[in-house]
Amino acid sequence: MPFVKEGVIEILLLSVAAGLAGTWIVLRGLSFYSHGVGTASFPGLVLADGLGFSAAIGAFGMAAVFTALSALISRSRRTGADSVTALVLVTCLAAGVILASDVFGSGAGVDSLLFGSLLAIGPADQLLAAIAAVVALVSTRLFSAHWLARGFDQESAPSLRSGSTWFDLALLAVVAFTVTAALSAVGALLVVALIVVPAATVRLVTRRVQTMQTGAVALAAVEGILGLWLSVKTDAPPGATVAVVSGLVFALVLATRNLRRSRAAAFAITVLGLALAIAGCGDGRAGEGDGRITVVATTTQVADLVAEVGGDRVEVTGILRPNTDPHEYEPRPSDVEAVGDAAIIFRNGGDIDQWIETLVDESGSEAETVDLGAGLPVRISGGHVHRTGSGSDVPAGGTTAGGADEAGDTDPHWWHDPVNAGAAVATIRSSLSGIDPEGRSGYRADASAMSRRLNSLDASIARCFAAIPPNRRRIVTEHDNFGYFADRYGIRVVGTVIPALTTEAQPSAGDLAELERTIEDENVEAVFSETSAPDDLSHAVATDTGVTDGGPLYGDSLGDSGTAASSYIGMMRENSDRIMRGVSGEMRGCEVE
Amino acid sequence: MIDAIFEPLSYGITLRALAEITLIGIVSGAIGCWIVLYELSYSAESLAHGLFPGLVAAALIGAPLLLGGAVGILIAAILVVVAGRMAGESPDTAIAVVITSLFGAGVLMALSPDSPAGLQGLLFGDLLGTTVTDILVAAVIGSAVLVALWLLHERLLAVGFDPGSGPALGVPVGVLNLILLGLVATTILVAVQGLGNLLVAAILVGPAAAARLLTRRVWPMMLAAGAVAVTAGVAGIYASYYLKTAAGASVVIALVLCYLLAAAAAQLRDRTAAVRH
Amino acid sequence: MDAKLSDGERHRSASPGSGLRERPGRKLIEALDLAIGYDGRPVLSEVRFEAWYGSRIGLLGPNGGGKTTLFRALLGELKPLSGSLTVEGASATVPQSDRSRLDYPVTCLDVATMGALARLRWWQRPTRGDRAKAAEALGTVGMGDRADDSFGDLSGGQRQRVLIARALTAEADLLLLDEPYTGLDSKSAKRLDRLIEELAGDGRTVMIATHDVEQAQGWDRVLCLNRTQIAFGPPDDVLDRKVLEATYGGHIVEIPGEPGHGVLPPHHHDHEDPVHRDPAHGELP
Structure with missing residues (x-):
């Protein structure tokens, strides 16, 4: 499997920098700093996404800013280093939230950058890891005596000729570089597992710096490869697996070392082991190919449409599952394998499933990727519709007013309009026929059946809403992702609660107040939340304005299997029904057949 | 002018946010001082991630999510103290090891088809989404934390001053650290629901760090920290109202500005003192 | 009062600090x-x-x-x-004053009062009487007039005496x-x-x-x-x-002229506790 090989090379390269930097992190108490550098990359990613430069540049730039700010503020005498790190970190994150929410209106693409993966490693990542290794090796060779001396005794350091804070700054820079280089492999939240935990484990058994460094490099490599291997075996995300493996090894070493107090260690191991065991139960993937055509679909709704058209001839692997948050998607080995085996790949398009490109590269797949959104009428997010015909051209409410025009990405949520779904079905049919000419007639039959169902779905939703006067079809949604639905059925989405699509976005008090005024002025009937996000804000807005709390809609994903919304048509029915109940004051729903 | 002050108050959203930030600000001011003096900022920032596996486990077995989160975060706090003591490591390293392992385990557990999406989001609230229940819970748990801090005050003071004297003074240092981290965890658990993770870390550390620059006794430090937290919280919400910036992030920026002001004031004070001598 | 000695055991008097002079x-x-x-x-x-x-x-x-x-x-x-x-x-320790945290926000009286904790049950807090006792202890060590000063502002010798006052408040x-x-x-x-x-x-x-x-x-x-x-x-x-x-x-x-007397060569800190010893110390390459 080629993707495993790339991952192993990345681990081997990273482990050099990780082991060396990790040793200093542990000896000099820089764990929090290294965690901070990783997490603080968020505003860099927002800027990179918003201004259109590479994510790596954004992350490295933020790491530099973080380091400089930490060094600057830590000169203040009465604030501990840990408090300084915390303050700088929250400042960076707050800046990122404001940038994402109020300046760029960032899309979901920003989130996926926060979650790196060993399964999606490109040559650029390996190059960075190699540079980090060289930087760590050279700087350790040059500065380790100074770093050790300063860690040993800050006060006597001047007499040892390492009094300059430049040495500390160099150390912080090396750590920052290592962490940032590792981000694309394990993600911001788990990067510490790869860098700090092996060094901390080795430190339990050795007291010599050189031994510690060699040991940490070796252990980081072993734990990384073991984690990757286990993740392929159990089909779990490698980053989390590496974290759990490292934690268990640490606990084991600690327990064997402290046999005297092994009861507490046994407790710790039991807790961690239990967690791993439960986690291990969490999966089990069925089905090998049985002569059917293997097809990969990125999102849940695309998978459903493909399955409808393909019928028994194709085996569809949907990469996003109903219970994975599309914003926090981290690929699993089976996903890469599925992409590698796929005869054709269907994607939604837009930043909803941008990650598929890396996955295709990584898997070495030669298959064609069909972008279902590509041929459809373009709608600009923020409310402006570049399309003739029905629908509103009102900017989506208070939250994006003013910022919407600059934000202007295309809105990728096309599937909320059944006509678009019909167009997608046609695209799917011709693509499938192209690679499997023998099944052509079957695809045609299934596709036209599906088209008929979509037409009747569309007609009955339209009929349903026609019973409500247009001036009452006014709603507020959680995110700006129901534009296509609204345009189709003459509904006005007067505003949205959250200004941007990234999970980090926050509304402002002023925008929400304005939204509440708009709700009252425009006689909005209902406020809706979303299934995959917390609903406290929309609840609050509904409560304060006294309009109907319409409950959650399916915005980005179908419902769990077993629910009424587990298929595309079911999802559309559910959404229509809930919106109808909302605008009719719970008087009536949509009976869509 | 008067209108400018009262206008935001006519909205339930801002009113509840102000109430929540005031309550949590007071509690954070008090416990934040111990976080700063005991150098627990890393815990204050990271422990919230420790509730993730508990949350997933609760979702899988059908227990109340809040209960799962509480168990998760308390286990994380205990493991941090136990691992730190056993390894003889700085608590820093122990947090790094424990939190990443637990978070990783949480991610793996969340793969189970039975676990709902966006779980962590369900427990991480937004300041403007504060409910009356949130405020009541914050009031009750916050009072409990304040009472516990008041009862432990002298012992926390003595051990923070000189950990080595703990045994001679009859204060079990390990247990005290565990209780303190437990209180921090409890505060975080309550506060993340109202404020979200980002703001919780800021309000636990920022005001106390600012107060430390300006005061030389613990009680005044706590009062100053509470005052800074509430002032910055209110200022942040008003800024979010008038400048239309993200609410939680605005409060964080206001908190950081307060800290920078305090640092400048302290610098000025030291300079004038140096000139006088 | 003398408890029977047994192997591996350590005894403490039940009534610490009572009637010292007798x-x-x-x-x-x-x-x-x-x-x-x-x-x-x-x-x-x-x-x-x-x-x-x-x-x-x-x-x-x-x-x-x-x-x-x-x-x-x-x-x-x-x-x-x-x-x-x-x-x-009861016994009490007076650590080296240059190891104490000088930026810790406490007064001399606060530090001296800490000693009272040694006599209290875990749920009890120092009373006004304990603070009076602490103030008296500060007087004993000659720091009575500095009770409200910040501990960090004192000289090394003064800090030492405040720490002794803490031991006195503990009635050690x-x-x-x-x-x-x-x-x-x-x-x-x-x-x-x-x-x-x-x-x-x-x-x-x-x-x-x-x-x-x-x-x-x-x-x-x-x-x-x-x-x-x-x-x-x-x-x-x-x-x-x-x-x-x-x-x-x-x-x-050897100190010249004083045979039999001597002082130690270079002073370094005394630390035998492996838990607190930094393993990386002493290994300067």
């Missing part, structure tokens, strides 16, 4: 074939000595010789590995001073001398870890340790060249 001449510490250490490995062994109320005992030995370990045993933090150690009454019968003369000017050192004398005069036992052999000669007893007990007794009987060489392993720098 009890000079009574035994406060008794160590019998004592061995102490960490994780079952002895750091200090074959310790046998006894000490009486109201005496000043110098504790001599090289770094790593077992002084801190003995202190921790006397405080009850370490259990004897073998033999027995009995301390009748046994005060353990860890190298209290380090960093003091001669005036402060004289003052500390007088204070130690007064404390002993009040019936308290003061044990002073020091490197200064000359100073130890002024006290009632000296205990020389170097992994084992080298000698114990009145300084005039004990402190000869042979004992000092055994204590310091031959690393004595």
Whole structure:
């Protein structure tokens, strides 16, 4: 499997920098700093996404800013280093939230950058890891005596000729570089597992710096490869697996070392082991190919449409599952394998499933990727519709007013309009026929059946809403992702609660107040939340304005299997029904057949 | 002018946010001082991630999510103290090891088809989404934390001053650290629901760090920290109202500005003192 | 009052600090074939000595010789590995003042009041009476007028005395001073001398870890340790060249004109506790 090989090379390269930097992190108490550098990359990613430069540049730039700010503020005498790190970190994150929410209106693409993966490693990542290794090796060779001396005794350091804070700054820079280089492999939240935990484990058994460094490099490599291997075996995300493996090894070493107090260690191991065991139960993937055509679909709704058209001839692997948050998607080995085996790949398009490109590269797949959104009428997010015909051209409410025009990405949520779904079905049919000419007639039959169902779905939703006067079809949604639905059925989405699509976005008090005024002025009937996000804000807005709390809609994903919304048509029915109940004051729903 | 002050108050959203930030600000001011003096900022920032596996486990077995989160975060706090003591490591390293392992385990557990999406989001609230229940819970748990801090005050003071004297003074240092981290965890658990993770870390550390620059006794430090937290919280919400910036992030920026002001004031004070001598 | 001694046990009097003045001449510490250490490995062994109320005992030995370990045993933090150690009454430690946190937001009175915790149950908080007692203790050590000053603003000698006041508030019968003369000017050192004398005069036992052999000669007893007990007794009987060489392993720098006396070569911190020792230390490449 080629993707495993790339991952192993990345681990081997990273482990050099990780082991060396990790040793200093542990000896000099820089764990929090290294965690901070990783997490603080968020505003860099927002800027990179918003201004259109590479994510790596954004992350490295933020790491530099973080380091400089930490060094600057830590000169203040009465604030501990840990408090300084915390303050700088929250400042960076707050800046990122404001940038994402109020300046760029960032899309979901920003989130996926926060979650790196060993399964999606490109040559650029390996190059960075190699540079980090060289930087760590050279700087350790040059500065380790100074770093050790300063860690040993800050006060006597001047007499040892390492009094300059430049040495500390160099150390912080090396750590920052290592962490940032590792981000694309394990993600911001788990990067510490790869860098700090092996060094901390080795430190339990050795007291010599050189031994510690060699040991940490070796252990980081072993734990990384073991984690990757286990993740392929159990089909779990490698980053989390590496974290759990490292934690268990640490606990084991600690327990064997402290046999005297092994009861507490046994407790710790039991807790961690239990967690791993439960986690291990969490999966089990069925089905090998049985002569059917293997097809990969990125999102849940695309998978459903493909399955409808393909019928028994194709085996569809949907990469996003109903219970994975599309914003926090981290690929699993089976996903890469599925992409590698796929005869054709269907994607939604837009930043909803941008990650598929890396996955295709990584898997070495030669298959064609069909972008279902590509041929459809373009709608600009923020409310402006570049399309003739029905629908509103009102900017989506208070939250994006003013910022919407600059934000202007295309809105990728096309599937909320059944006509678009019909167009997608046609695209799917011709693509499938192209690679499997023998099944052509079957695809045609299934596709036209599906088209008929979509037409009747569309007609009955339209009929349903026609019973409500247009001036009452006014709603507020959680995110700006129901534009296509609204345009189709003459509904006005007067505003949205959250200004941007990234999970980090926050509304402002002023925008929400304005939204509440708009709700009252425009006689909005209902406020809706979303299934995959917390609903406290929309609840609050509904409560304060006294309009109907319409409950959650399916915005980005179908419902769990077993629910009424587990298929595309079911999802559309559910959404229509809930919106109808909302605008009719719970008087009536949509009976869509 | 008067209108400018009262206008935001006519909205339930801002009113509840102000109430929540005031309550949590007071509690954070008090416990934040111990976080700063005991150098627990890393815990204050990271422990919230420790509730993730508990949350997933609760979702899988059908227990109340809040209960799962509480168990998760308390286990994380205990493991941090136990691992730190056993390894003889700085608590820093122990947090790094424990939190990443637990978070990783949480991610793996969340793969189970039975676990709902966006779980962590369900427990991480937004300041403007504060409910009356949130405020009541914050009031009750916050009072409990304040009472516990008041009862432990002298012992926390003595051990923070000189950990080595703990045994001679009859204060079990390990247990005290565990209780303190437990209180921090409890505060975080309550506060993340109202404020979200980002703001919780800021309000636990920022005001106390600012107060430390300006005061030389613990009680005044706590009062100053509470005052800074509430002032910055209110200022942040008003800024979010008038400048239309993200609410939680605005409060964080206001908190950081307060800290920078305090640092400048302290610098000025030291300079004038140096000139006088 | 004297509890029966048993192996591996350490006894404390149930009524600490009561009636100090009535009890000079009574035994406060008794160590019998004592061995102490960490994780079952002895750091200090074959310790046998006894000490009486109201005496000043110098504790001599090289770094790593077992002084801190003995202190921790006397405080009850370490259990004897073998033999027995009995301390009748409460003990309190006075750490080196240059190790305390100077930026910690406390007053002298706050620090002195901390001692009261030693006498209180875990749910009790210091009362006004305890603060009065702390203020009195500050008076005893000559810091009565600095009660409301920040601890961090004091000189090293003054901090030392405040830490002694903390031990007095704890009503300790046994005060353990860890190298209290380090960093003091001669005036402060004289003052500390007088204070130690007064404390002993009040019936308290003061044990002073020091490197200064000359100073130890002024006290009632000296205990020389170097992994084992080298000698114990009145300084005039004990402190000869042979004992000092055994204590310091031959690393004595002679003071010209004073044969038999010596001071230790370069001062370094005494730290035997592996839990607190940084493993990376001492390995400068």
